[in-house]
Amino acid sequence: xxxxxxxxxxxxxxxxxxxxxxxxxxxxxxxxxIGGFCHLYIGQEAVVVGAVAATRDDxxxxxxxxxxxxxxxxxxxxxxxxxxxxxxxxGCSKGLGGSMHYFDKARHMYGxxxxxxxxxxxxxxxxxxxxxxxEDRVTLCFFGDxxxxxxxxHEALNLAALYKLPIVFICENNLFxxxxxxxxxxxxxxxxxxxxxxxxxxxxxxxxxFREVRDKLKEVVTxxxxxxxxxxxxxxxxxxRGHSMSDPASYRTKDELExxxxxxxxxxxxxxxxxxxxLTNEQFDNIDKQAKQTANDSVxxxxxxxxxxxxxxxxxxxxS
Ligand SMILES: Cc1ncc(C[n+]2csc(CCOP(=O)(O)OP(=O)(O)O)c2C)c(N)n1
Numbered sequence: 001x002x003x004x005x006x007x008x009x010x011x012x013x014x015x016x017x018x019x020x021x022x023x024x025x026x027x028x029x030x031x032x033x034i035g036g037f038c039h040l041y042i043g044q045e046a047v048v049v050g051a052v053a054a055t056r057d058d059x060x061x062x063x064x065x066x067x068x069x070x071x072x073x074x075x076x077x078x079x080x081x082x083x084x085x086x087x088x089x090x091g092c093s094k095g096l097g098g099s100m101h102y103f104d105k106a107r108h109m110y111g112x113x114x115x116x117x118x119x120x121x122x123x124x125x126x127x128x129x130x131x132x133x134x135e136d137r138v139t140l141c142f143f144g145d146x147x148x149x150x151x152x153x154h155e156a157l158n159l160a161a162l163y164k165l166p167i168v169f170i171c172e173n174n175l176f177x178x179x180x181x182x183x184x185x186x187x188x189x190x191x192x193x194x195x196x197x198x199x200x201x202x203x204x205x206x207x208x209x210f211r212e213v214r215d216k217l218k219e220v221v222t223x224x225x226x227x228x229x230x231x232x233x234x235x236x237x238x239x240x241r242g243h244s245m246s247d248p249a250s251y252r253t254k255d256e257l258e259x260x261x262x263x264x265x266x267x268x269x270x271x272x273x274x275x276x277x278x279l280t281n282e283q284f285d286n287i288d289k290q291a292k293q294t295a296n297d298s299v300x301x302x303x304x305x306x307x308x309x310x311x312x313x314x315x316x317x318x319x320s
């Protein structure tokens with residue numbers, strides 16, 4: 001069981017750790033220490049941290065490929081996360097998954113999935129298992145705005161509603177799927193209206209505001225624990241970096257980016273806590289220093305870790 005209220009300074013520290021971890025990862029990618037794809041979550045931190053603050057550690061969590069923050073928020077060690085990016089044996093997926101395939105079964109973090117929308121039915125499977133076993137866990141299924149026009153997404157929502165599954169579909173609407181604006185890909189004016197088509201209650205949440213994410217999700221999760229049902233949240237957020245490390249993000253204007261930077265979720269929570277006398281500048285600087293140190297240490301750990309042995313190359317690989 002979680003304490004009734006997660007400490008907000010602790011949650012701010014988590015957001016800073018995620019930010020500093022990914023900044024280091026970005027540098028290591030540019031130095032060619034990390035191969036393959038790498039999608040950063042910078043700017044979206046309040047979404048998953050707000051969600052973790054509203055739920056229990058034994059609730060299930062599953063997401064797409066922008067997954068570093070989801071593992072870190074769940075408590076996967078930064079060392080194991082960085083080592084995974086480096087393809088090292090000490091990584092959270094034994095160095096065989098990379099950036100898009102983080103996994104931590106012990107912490108109920110069920111990936112890390114690269115195919116857009118494909119994990120949404122898997123999330124329903126997790127929620128079905130909980131209901132079948134009469135557990136009061138809730139499944140949190142995160143996905144981007146690009147997933148909502150995939151067939152698998154629609155099949156999953158239909159089943160979730162039909163079976164009254166204990167699941168929250170959390171659409172992290174960062175306005176773009178790669179370089180495609182949501183306005184060009186989706187017929188609806190509001191993504192949340194997708195849920196109505198399946199008789200699933202939905203709401204819009206400000207994803208730059210940690211407190212709003214936490215509080216709205218808490219209400220939803222309380223209702224689901226009482227009587228299982230699906231729910232949908234369109235969380236409006238923004239990614240400050242490109243889609244992946246190789247995207248210069250030339251499809252959006254500097255003004256747009258600047259507007260969202262002024263609404264940085266970390267700065268916002270810091271300001272709220274400072275105004276209320278719960279955080280001093282000195283405390284903030286110390287937390288940030290610690291986050292930077294942890295991120296630096298994770299790079300050292302990853303560098304010094306062994307490669308997976310060659311004979312493990314085909315382990316955990318399956319064909320259908
Ligand atoms: C089925 C499928 N089609 C296309 C791709 C290529 N692709 C990778 S990421 C992406 C954009 C998805 O955007 P969104 O779901 O909004 O998530 P975000 O990147 O914004 O987090 C696409 C089209 C894919 N991985 N899977």
